[in-house]
Amino acid sequence: MLAFLLLLQAQAPVQRAAQTISSEDIRRRIGIIADDSMRGRDTPSPELDKVAQYIAREYRRLGLKPGGENGSFLQRYSIDRVQVVAESSVAFIHGGADVTFSYGTDFVFVDNSFDSGDYAGDLVLLSGPLGGTLAGDSASLAGKMLIANRPRNRGEFQRVLAWKPQGVVFVGTAPDSVWRRNVERSTRPQLRDPSRSVGPPVVLAVRAVSLQPVLGRLGQDLSVAQNATTLEAKPLTGAQLHLHARIQAVERNSAPNVVSILEGSDPTLKNEYVVFSAHMDHVGVAGPRGSGGCRAKGADSICNGADDDGSGTVAVVEIAEALAGMNPRPKRSIIFLNVSGEEKGLWGSEYFSDHPAVPISSIVADLNIDMIGRNWKDTIVAIGKEHSDLGATLNRVGAAHPELNMRPIDDIWPDENFYFRSDHYNFARKGVPILFFFSGTHADYHQVSDSPDKIDAEKESRVARLIFYLGVDIANAAERPKWNPDSYKRIVSGN
Ligand SMILES: [Zn+2]
Numbered sequence: 001m002l003a004f005l006l007l008l009q010a011q012a013p014v015q016r017a018a019q020t021i022s023s024e025d026i027r028r029r030i031g032i033i034a035d036d037s038m039r040g041r042d043t044p045s046p047e048l049d050k051v052a053q054y055i056a057r058e059y060r061r062l063g064l065k066p067g068g069e070n071g072s073f074l075q076r077y078s079i080d081r082v083q084v085v086a087e088s089s090v091a092f093i094h095g096g097a098d099v100t101f102s103y104g105t106d107f108v109f110v111d112n113s114f115d116s117g118d119y120a121g122d123l124v125l126l127s128g129p130l131g132g133t134l135a136g137d138s139a140s141l142a143g144k145m146l147i148a149n150r151p152r153n154r155g156e157f158q159r160v161l162a163w164k165p166q167g168v169v170f171v172g173t174a175p176d177s178v179w180r181r182n183v184e185r186s187t188r189p190q191l192r193d194p195s196r197s198v199g200p201p202v203v204l205a206v207r208a209v210s211l212q213p214v215l216g217r218l219g220q221d222l223s224v225a226q227n228a229t230t231l232e233a234k235p236l237t238g239a240q241l242h243l244h245a246r247i248q249a250v251e252r253n254s255a256p257n258v259v260s261i262l263e264g265s266d267p268t269l270k271n272e273y274v275v276f277s278a279h280m281d282h283v284g285v286a287g288p289r290g291s292g293g294c295r296a297k298g299a300d301s302i303c304n305g306a307d308d309d310g311s312g313t314v315a316v317v318e319i320a321e322a323l324a325g326m327n328p329r330p331k332r333s334i335i336f337l338n339v340s341g342e343e344k345g346l347w348g349s350e351y352f353s354d355h356p357a358v359p360i361s362s363i364v365a366d367l368n369i370d371m372i373g374r375n376w377k378d379t380i381v382a383i384g385k386e387h388s389d390l391g392a393t394l395n396r397v398g399a400a401h402p403e404l405n406m407r408p409i410d411d412i413w414p415d416e417n418f419y420f421r422s423d424h425y426n427f428a429r430k431g432v433p434i435l436f437f438f439s440g441t442h443a444d445y446h447q448v449s450d451s452p453d454k455i456d457a458e459k460e461s462r463v464a465r466l467i468f469y470l471g472v473d474i475a476n477a478a479e480r481p482k483w484n485p486d487s488y489k490r491i492v493s494g495n
Contacts, residue, residue, distance in 0.1 A: 014472055017322040018465045023457040025321075026464070029314035030373070030452045033280070034306035040294075041305060042284025043341040043348075044079050044255040051280050051313075052256040055338050058317050059260035062324040067259030067335060067357035075257040077351040079341075082112050083189040085246035091204070093123070095238040097217035106210040108186040110170060111203040112247060113196040119243040121145040121166035123236040125215070125225055130156040132231035138163050141233060145169065145241035146201075147211070149226055165201045167243055171226060172205035179207065189250045194341070195350040202245050255281075257348045258338040259357050262323055264475065266331035273358055274475045275335045275366040275432075276319050276467070277349065277423055278312030279342030281305075283446055292343055293446045306452040308445065311373030312437075313338055315464040322468050330475035332364065339423055342370075349423035353430050364480040365390060366434040367471055368424035372463045373455040375439045380463050383411045383418045387487035388433035390474070397470045406462040413440075431492045433481045437467055 032038075032054065039047045056073035059066075068074040089109070091101040101107045124141060126148040141163040150170045151157040160168055174182060182205070192198070212222045218236050225234075258280070264270030282305025283292030294303035304310070320336045323329070335357065341347025353360065372380065385391025385408075398408045411418065419425065424434040444450040474481060483492070 013326055013328070014469070017326045018468055020322045020325060021318045021461050021464045021468060023461045025318055026311075026314055026373075026460050027452070027455065027457040029317060030306050030310045030455050030457070033313060034304040034310040034452045036302045036304065038304075040284040040303040041280060041282045043281040043344050044253045045284060048281055048340055049256060052258050052338070052340070055258045055280065055313070055317060056260075059258070059320060059336065062321055064260035064262055064320065064324060064336065067261045068257070073258050073260055075259055075352065075355070075357070076254045077194045077257075077341075077347065078252070078254045079194050079347075080192045080249050081189050081251035081253065082192050082247050083250050084109050084112065084187050085116075085248055086187045088244065088246040090244045091206070092242040093214055094240045094242065096236075097214045097239065099214050101206060101210060104183045104187075107169075107204045107206045108172075108183050109203065109245070109247075110186070110205050112190055112192050113198050114200065114202045114245055114247065115198055116246050116248070119167055119200060119202050119245060120240060123147060123239045123241050125220055125234045125236055126231065127225035127234065128228035128231040130160060130231065132229075134231050134233065136233055141165055147171065147215075147225075150205075161201065167200065167202045167204070167241060169211075169241070170203070170205045171211060171222065172207045191344065193345060194347050195345075195354070202243055204243075255340045255348065257340060257352050258336075259352070260320065260336045261357065262320070262329060262334040262336075264331050264333040265329040269331040270333050271362055272332045272480060273335050273363045274330075274332055274471050275337055275363055275427070276316045276369070276471060277337040277339060277366055278316045278369045279309045279340065279348065279423055280313045280338045281340040281343055281348070282308060282310075283343050286448060294448060297448050300448045303446065303448055304451045306455050307371045307373045307442075307450050309342070309370045310452070311371060311455060311460055312369035315369050315372060315460065315467065318461075318464050319468045319471065323471070330472055332475040334471065334475060335363070342423055346423055346426055349426040353426040360430050360432065363427065363432045365474050366424050366427035366432050367467055368422060368427075368434060368436045369467065370422050370436070370438055371441070372437055372439045373457070373460045374442050374444075377456070377459050378405055379407045379409045380466065381410070381412055381438050381440065382408045383436040383438060384424070384428070384434050385410055386484065387419070387428075387491065388481050388483045390433050390435050390481045393473060393477075393481065394435060394470055397473050398466060401466065401469055404462045404466050406466050408466065428491050431483075431488075433483055435470075437463065439463070
């Protein structure tokens with residue numbers, strides 16, 4: 001009986017804290033950040049900055065410690081908008097087959113992470129699939145101009161970049177109409193991916209019809225190289241590619257992440273951190289072509305992103321409020337992270353994981369939340385359960401809280417590979433075990449109708465309480481979460 005009373009006393013502060021996560025708060029906060037006045041929180045935009053300021057004010061009010069730059073709650077990464085100068089960009093091949101390629105007719109830049117300049121190097125023809133085992137030493141490809149088949153995925157593209165060539169020519173096989181669209185798209189002002197370093201290689205696509213005769217004169221057959229089944233590098237001795245690549249910055253800008261810290265109560269464990277994360281950006285306002293697939297409907301062109309990811313954003317703030325009010329505080333420290341640029345390509349989380357507020361090895365888990373305000377009332381999908389013991393911990397915490405009527409279930413869309421597709425992946429690739437909470441998509445996904453009135457705030461409050469209880473459990477556990485060794489090998493060591 002006494003033990004029971006002590007247990008009750010020990011649990012009471014946690015339960016009281018959980019009660020502060022309420023449907024009313026969730027509805028009110030989503031109403032603020034997904035309001036039409038926030039214009040869809042595009043990255044970058046003044047409205048995204050307004051939302052970041054709002055979240056930072058809330059963290060300050062809660063007495064949390066700033067985890068951003070210069071004692072602030074904000075961490076900023078720069079984003080430039082650049083534009084290819086098509087009319088002064090030219091490519092020449094010398095030595096054995098002199099030819100000039102002009103922009104648009106023969107080639108396009110497929111990438112904008114380079115500076116204006118003249119680039120030159122010896123040509124090497126890569127035959128076969130880029131994912132294959134390379135016969136020979138990849139060190140011989142450094143500084144060269146590679147001609148290669150198009151990469152089939154991001155991994156193959158990154159593999160080519162890692163060889164450190166001076167330039168990469170992918171063979172363009174698109175039909176005329178698609179090629180014309182590619183040319184048009186490549187010459188519009190575009191944001192530069194802030195996670196890539198600016199510099200060689202310059203990456204271009206040369207049309208197969210332009211490239212074929214040149215390679216013929218160099219004694220090669222393009223279609224043989226394209227259809228080869230093994231990856232092989234053939235130096236085209238004496239032949240060089242010279243490139244006049246011209247690009248200009250049309251706008252210099254930056255975007256924020258919001259970072260706050262609740263210090264742990266245990267003198268040793270407080271040097272370890274549990275992260276709660278969600279992306280505060282969305283796709284902005286529907287343009288003539290739509291933004292992120294979002295189309296205007298009648299007079300409404302604002303893609304509110306109430307569920308995606310207004311719901312996760314306010315869940316992190318609500319969980320912060322609950323944890324900040326706890327006495328005693330959890331043993332480990334907690335980081336509340338609201339990133340931006342997710343919709344553009346996980347930019348903010350990539351930046352944070354490369355420039356973390358604390359050593360990345362001291363982060364014991366990332367609980368990432370994206371779209372938890374719609375669909376079924378009684379279950380929540382947790383992606384990544386099979387990769388670490390966080391899955392078992394979540395099952396145990398879920399079972400200990402039947403009053404939530406919110407059962408955590410396994411990934412029901414394994415073919416979608418969601419594990420690799422949102423912000424948590426940037427933690428996983430750095431060796432941090434993760435869980436990703438996600439209620440699935442719906443007809444309003446990336447549409448102007450993903451609006452605050454559609455949010456099931458009552459359901460979301462129960463999901464957020466479950467994630468809160470899970471975070472407290474992880475923060476107070478004697479041991480930090482552990483990877484499943486096979487998953488670690490595949491997801492972390494493979495990087
Ligand atoms: Zn999202």
